[in-house]
Amino acid sequence: MAVDAASRTVTPPLPRGRAVVAVVALAVALFAYVTVENLPVGLLPQISDGLGVAPSSTGLLVTSYGLVVLVTSVPLTRATQRVPRRRLLTVLLTVFTGATLLSALAPDYAVMLAARVLVALTHAVFWSVVAATAAGLFPEGVRARVVGALFSGSSLASVAGVPAGTWLGQQTDWRVPFLAMSALGLFAGVTVLLLLPSASVEQNPASTAPHPNRSRFALLVVATAVIASGVFTFYTYVTVFLTDAAGLPAATVSGVLLLSGLAGLAGTTVAGALSDRDPRATLVAAVSLLTAALALLAVAGSSGPASVTAVALIGASMSALVTALQSRILRIAPGSVDVASATSSAAFNAGIAAGSFLGGRLLDGYGPHSIALTGLLLTAAGLLLLLAERPLTATR
Numbered sequence: 001m002a003v004d005a006a007s008r009t010v011t012p013p014l015p016r017g018r019a020v021v022a023v024v025a026l027a028v029a030l031f032a033y034v035t036v037e038n039l040p041v042g043l044l045p046q047i048s049d050g051l052g053v054a055p056s057s058t059g060l061l062v063t064s065y066g067l068v069v070l071v072t073s074v075p076l077t078r079a080t081q082r083v084p085r086r087r088l089l090t091v092l093l094t095v096f097t098g099a100t101l102l103s104a105l106a107p108d109y110a111v112m113l114a115a116r117v118l119v120a121l122t123h124a125v126f127w128s129v130v131a132a133t134a135a136g137l138f139p140e141g142v143r144a145r146v147v148g149a150l151f152s153g154s155s156l157a158s159v160a161g162v163p164a165g166t167w168l169g170q171q172t173d174w175r176v177p178f179l180a181m182s183a184l185g186l187f188a189g190v191t192v193l194l195l196l197p198s199a200s201v202e203q204n205p206a207s208t209a210p211h212p213n214r215s216r217f218a219l220l221v222v223a224t225a226v227i228a229s230g231v232f233t234f235y236t237y238v239t240v241f242l243t244d245a246a247g248l249p250a251a252t253v254s255g256v257l258l259l260s261g262l263a264g265l266a267g268t269t270v271a272g273a274l275s276d277r278d279p280r281a282t283l284v285a286a287v288s289l290l291t292a293a294l295a296l297l298a299v300a301g302s303s304g305p306a307s308v309t310a311v312a313l314i315g316a317s318m319s320a321l322v323t324a325l326q327s328r329i330l331r332i333a334p335g336s337v338d339v340a341s342a343t344s345s346a347a348f349n350a351g352i353a354a355g356s357f358l359g360g361r362l363l364d365g366y367g368p369h370s371i372a373l374t375g376l377l378l379t380a381a382g383l384l385l386l387l388a389e390r391p392l393t394a395t396r
Contacts, residue, residue, distance in 0.1 A: 023150055051106070068118075074343055099122070287386060
């Protein structure tokens with residue numbers, strides 16, 4: 001039985017095979033969450049027609065989801081801070097399964113919106129606690145690789161989940177993909193119930209960081225918000241950029257986005273391996289690559305090959321960033337790792353919202369090249385914050 005610095009006991013790791021299956025189940029849950037979050041984007045006309053509402057109302061199903069996650073991540077994670085993770089995750093996945101099933105059966109827009117809010121509330125907590133829960137099943141030296149494997153579920157959702165769900169809904173009925181994701185949620189919930197240990201949060205060796213540092217974490221949160229705003233100033237309108245600035249045919253855009261998603265899977269894998277050695281250096285490398293990709297767009301965005309290359313690099317670097325960021329939080333979070341993860345998630349979502357808004361205004365006023373240039377400036381500012389971490393926090 002291991003004892004940490006505070007002389008509190010922790011549960012021994014699960015048998016490796018059982019721990020691996022548990023992480024796979026949690027990755028499946030992330031796949032289902034990200035797919036459900038974004039299905040209304042791909043199935044917007046079908047959902048609008050099926051519920052008898054305007055497309056703008058269907059778009060609010062995505063907007064409201066993001067706002068709920070942004071506002072509730074920290075308070076809900078604090079409120080559930082002491083609930084044993086097997087119990088908490090089982091309840092969250094049970095509600096996710098039921099609410100997603102309700103989405104599939106929704107007779108009208110009001111019921112659909114209520115179901116989406118329920119899913120978003122569970123998303124806010126699930127995303128905050130899942131990394132520390134999975135990492136705590138393994139020794140410290142491989143936890144970043146565990147996080148990388150875990151987040152491959154969300155990366156795969158972008159590559160396969162949303163496109164496949166969109167295709168399935170177009171070929172059958174928009175309700176069918178929601179039924180499929182509800183079934184995945186049920187599978188994940190049952191697996192979590194059967195395999196996760198019934199230990200208290202305090203017994204999870206990854207629930208607190210080995211090198212907590214409040215000032216470094218605060219700087220990391222600010223940098224995260226700035227970087228996310230820069231990325232999504234451009235990426236929210238990537239389709240417009242590829243067609244209007246790079247001159248690519250509209251039919252090729254889905255292929256470019258698929259390439260970006262596949263690059264994201266590679267980025268997640270590489271970052272998981274590197275972050276076990278040095279998560280800060282991996283994070284800096286990921287943001288450097290992201291900045292270079294946006295610089296390529298700002299300088300040579302009119303070239304089709306350059307734009308395709310840059311969008312693929314953005315996919316790889318963003319996935320690497322998410323993995324390295326969570327690995328860094330596992331090392332330096334002040335207090336609870338779960339609450340720190342919720343804070344980082346809120347900052348990331350705030351950056352997405354700010355970047356999407358800013359990009360829309362720039363696109364309307366100055367054209368597509370302006371979103372690449374502004375995105376570059378913001379991500380470069382975030383990179384400078386990361387590089388200045390040690391001198392800025394040395395005396396704090």
